[in-house]
Amino acid sequence: MTLKFTKMHGAGNDFVVLDGVRQQIALSPEQVRYIADRHFGIGCDQILLVERTPREDADFRYRIFNADGGEVEQCGNGARCFVRFVHDHKLTSKREIVVETKSGLISPRLEDDGRVTVNMGAPIFEPALIPFVSDSQDAIQPLQVGNETVQITAVSMGNPHAVQVVDDIETAPLSTQGHLIETHPRFPKRVNAGYMQIVDREHIKLRVFERGAGETLSCGTGACAAVVAGIRRRLLDNSVHVATRGGTLSITWAGEHSPVLMTGPAITVFEGEINL
Numbered sequence: 085m086t087l088k089f090t091k092m093h094g095a096g097n098d099f100v101v102l103d104g105v106r107q108q109i110a111l112s113p114e115q116v117r118y119i120a121d122r123h124f125g126i127g128c129d130q131i132l133l134v135e136r137t138p139r140e141d142a143d144f145r146y147r148i149f150n151a152d153g154g155e156v157e158q159c160g161n162g163a164r165c166f167v168r169f170v171h172d173h174k175l176t177s178k179r180e181i182v183v184e185t186k187s188g189l190i191s192p193r194l195e196d197d198g199r200v201t202v203n204m205g206a207p208i209f210e211p212a213l214i215p216f217v218s219d220s221q222d223a224i225q226p227l228q229v230g231n232e233t234v235q236i237t238a239v240s241m242g243n244p245h246a247v248q249v250v251d252d253i254e255t256a257p258l259s260t261q262g263h264l265i266e267t268h269p270r271f272p273k274r275v276n277a278g279y280m281q282i283v284d285r286e287h288i289k290l291r292v293f294e295r296g297a298g299e300t301l302s303c304g305t306g307a308c309a310a311v312v313a314g315i316r317r318r319l320l321d322n323s324v325h326v327a328t329r330g331g332t333l334s335i336t337w338a339g340e341h342s343p344v345l346m347t348g349p350a351i352t353v354f355e356g357e358i359n360l
């Protein structure tokens with residue numbers, strides 16, 4: 085099978101985007117891993133599959149596969165690339181679309197300056213829904229990681245996140261702790277491990293060790309989760325710029341049941357074909 089693909093990135097978080105509207109696509113986990121492989125395949129953090137949806141209240145379905153082959157619920161940087169993709173490939177003329185994901189509907193809008201704003205929906209703190217094994221919804225919770233106890237905020241943005249505050253993002257222990265948190269038994273579906281440095285009430289720096297992909301240059305849902313965690317801890321205001329190693333995202337959250345809004349870039353790098 086030969087597949088046409090588009091290589092894209094959102095603040096350095098890179099994707100292979102596949103048009104499942106015009107092509108018949110069913111990928112096995114092995115094929116996902118091959119496409120994502122940076123030496124033997126195309127290389128990416130996630131594969132995004134654009135499909136028609138049977139739902140009348142949505143325009144498309146958007147499926148997300150991590151580089152390790154697993155299908156997951158949500159991807160914020162991918163959602164921005166998604167709307168750019170369907171617009172550029174003339175799958176729709178709408179600049180604002182409603183997208184069905186594994187974790188519900190989200191709505192990305194292509195702005196006049198080429199950036200994209202996504203309504204990511206409201207964050208979830210109920211432990212069972214994250215899922216996180218805990219009988220408390222406190223904003224700060226202890227988590228035993230190896231020989232140390234770290235303080236995390238557990239939150240779902242459709243996908244699970246464990247966010248820590250660190251003094252210096254450059255020395256954050258992603259390489260030693262990231263995988264231990266990702267696979268921690270208190271997160272039964274594994275988790276994305278975020279590390280944020282508070283610069284001031286409107287600016288943070290962020291690194292994320294992603295579930296199923298390792299450290300990426302940027303994580304959109306991770307940025308939303310970090311800002312929500314910082315606001316819940318009363319460390320941040322409602323609109324925050326998030327500096328990642330691949331670019332800056334702007335996140336706004338009015339609190340409690342409000343949706344999180346994320347704005348950032350969505351860039352096409354090249355198009356190609358691959359034989360599977």
Ligand SMILES: N[C@@H](CCC[C@H](N)C(=O)O)C(=O)O
Binds near residue numbers: 148150276295296304
């Ligand atoms: N990079 C993404 C998140 C992709 C999924 C994540 N690794 C997970 O397993 O939940 C983003 O921009 O949100």
